[in-house]
Amino acid sequence: MKLFKNNKTAPLLxxxxxxxxxxxxxxxxxxxIYYGVTNASGSFTFDNIxxxxxxxxxxxxxxxxxxxxxxxxxxxILAYPLGMILSSMKLARNTYLVTLFILPMWMNFLLRTxxxxxxxxxxxxxxxxxxxxxxxxxxxxxxxxxxxxxMVYNFxxxxxxxxxxxxxxxxxNIINAxxxxxxxSLQTFLRxxxxxxxxxxxxxxxxxxxPALTTFAISTMLGGSKILLIGNIIxxxxxxxxxxxxxxxxxIVLMIFILINMIIERLADTEGGVLG
Amino acid sequence: MKKIIERLYLILILIFMxxxxxxxxxxxxxxxxxxxxWGGFTLKWYTRLFSDTAVxxxxxxxxxxxxxxxxxxxxIGTITCIAMxxxxxxxxxxxxxxxxxxxxxADIVTGISLMxxxxxxxxxSGFATILLxxxxxxIPFVMLSVMPRIKSMNFYVYEAALDLGATPVVxxxxxxxxxxxxxxxxxxxxxxTMSLDDFIITYFxxxxxxxxxxxxxxxxxKRGIQPEIxxxxxxxxxxxxxxxxxxxxxxNTKTKEK
Numbered sequence: 319m320k321l322f323k324n325n326k327t328a329p330l331l332x333x334x335x336x337x338x339x340x341x342x343x344x345x346x347x348x349x350x351i352y353y354g355v356t357n358a359s360g361s362f363t364f365d366n367i368x369x370x371x372x373x374x375x376x377x378x379x380x381x382x383x384x385x386x387x388x389x390x391x392x393x394x395i396l397a398y399p400l401g402m403i404l405s406s407m408k409l410a411r412n413t414y415l416v417t418l419f420i421l422p423m424w425m426n427f428l429l430r431t432x433x434x435x436x437x438x439x440x441x442x443x444x445x446x447x448x449x450x451x452x453x454x455x456x457x458x459x460x461x462x463x464x465x466x467x468x469m470v471y472n473f474x475x476x477x478x479x480x481x482x483x484x485x486x487x488x489x490x491n492i493i494n495a496x497x498x499x500x501x502x503s504l505q506t507f508l509r510x511x512x513x514x515x516x517x518x519x520x521x522x523x524x525x526x527x528x529p530a531l532t533t534f535a536i537s538t539m540l541g542g543s544k545i546l547l548i549g550n551i552i553x554x555x556x557x558x559x560x561x562x563x564x565x566x567x568x569x570i571v572l573m574i575f576i577l578i579n580m581i582i583e584r585l586a587d588t589e590g591g592v593l594g
Numbered sequence: 595m596k597k598i599i600e601r602l603y604l605i606l607i608l609i610f611m612x613x614x615x616x617x618x619x620x621x622x623x624x625x626x627x628x629x630x631x632w633g634g635f636t637l638k639w640y641t642r643l644f645s646d647t648a649v650x651x652x653x654x655x656x657x658x659x660x661x662x663x664x665x666x667x668x669x670i671g672t673i674t675c676i677a678m679x680x681x682x683x684x685x686x687x688x689x690x691x692x693x694x695x696x697x698x699x700a701d702i703v704t705g706i707s708l709m710x711x712x713x714x715x716x717x718x719s720g721f722a723t724i725l726l727x728x729x730x731x732x733i734p735f736v737m738l739s740v741m742p743r744i745k746s747m748n749f750y751v752y753e754a755a756l757d758l759g760a761t762p763v764v765x766x767x768x769x770x771x772x773x774x775x776x777x778x779x780x781x782x783x784x785x786x787t788m789s790l791d792d793f794i795i796t797y798f799x800x801x802x803x804x805x806x807x808x809x810x811x812x813x814x815x816k817r818g819i820q821p822e823i824x825x826x827x828x829x830x831x832x833x834x835x836x837x838x839x840x841x842x843x844x845x846n847t848k849t850k851e852k
Contacts, residue, residue: 321679321749321770328680332689335674335733339692342730346707347695353710400607403600415604417842422611424834427791428811429827432819433614436621436629443617446630471614524698532700535793539815549702556706556798566710569703576700 353566366567375551375568382547383575385462386530389469393477393526394519396470401481401518402511405488416482423475431539434468435459438540460542468536469526476525484518485511520583528576548572615831622824639825646822652810655721659806660789663728668782670729671736672774675744690741693734704731705798712799719801727799728789735788736781743777783841 322328357363369375400419404412422430437443438459445455458464488511496506534549543550548568555565622640626633643649678686696704708730712723747770755765793808800809807826814823 328677331673331677335670343692343695346711349710350707427793428808433618441630532702
């Protein structure tokens, strides 16, 4: 590998990005941590982080974790069979089909959420249709259910894509070999297909769980600003209350949750690797 | 029987994904402002949308930020990936580790952290801050798609070109760059769509009075949905559909020719 004859060329080429990452990734993150562990007079404190134990905030965090968990689970349950069906189809046709399933991803995120506002409203499209069919109206707008629906609708493609990718990479010969050796479909699935698709499942879970955990737009639009998630609380600290210290402290809590999530996934990944 | 169930499942998920979008498109032609009643066919929301200067300037901002952020992040990301070859493994893994931060971290924290930085540096919010933020979160996507190509690269051809008398630049452009192009293109596409779709980071770094499409829609929604937004959704959907069909057609025809 002698791309660079001079020893200084590579560091020189990398230096703009190193400077960029320092200024726009590391320094800002350090600022969040600095604000999180200081108070308005600049002295060190853990009060901002400890504020998460306030009942209102704790409730918002608990609700965020719960709703993100349910949404991730629903996305997984919907996406896995879909990934299996898509990966078992003939190649020429399924590029179009897969595109069809991830196409809503390219629609603006807020427009996708807005769609469900229109559908679920008290006098929205769904209730009008229900009324027309003489069925009782549903009232799920401004409930946690509507937020979960919005999360699933928005983030489903993020689950479909990695699962489909990992399933379609499985060599048919391995499956055939398992069949030849006498495994039935369930055994083949549990011992071959599922373990081999673990990397896809894990990246799908990350891509759904973290945005769902930290969203504030979906809960504002579909929860009618009555149901607050931890994202809403943090957003308010920066755009309405202007308490940057508290907002940063709560952001640190959020980052701790993201870290825990990553560690759990890493562990699951190595276990999957052992199984596979 | 299995085939039928599979088909049915695909169709049900497609209905779940597309019925809402179709509803929006239908409503964009509804002359009644109410979403519960069909008041007859109209194009007035489209004409209103096109005469709306706020939407036009938000669209202009969104597109220009996305294009500029894509260009800058693609150049910086690609150069950094190439430089990685000549760096020590330690420095390399350090750079990749830092690059992963914006991808793993929640957008809301990234947005807030950049907002704190811009306030601290007294950089006036608006076009420049959003552009800087977008370049920052786009570079990792570019590096992620260029890096695998670099790793699997064969440098012997490059060395052969040098031995045969090519200057390093010519040798690079003729032997290495062509191999990187697919990675660069998919990285750039990724960066462009991420930039177009971003709401959260833009929201925290935009300051007041400057809107992109996402922030404009968010403000509108808080005030109550106007049917013009449906017209906007319909147009965006059709444009996205058309672009994807073009993109997916292109490589398919190529492989057929082979």
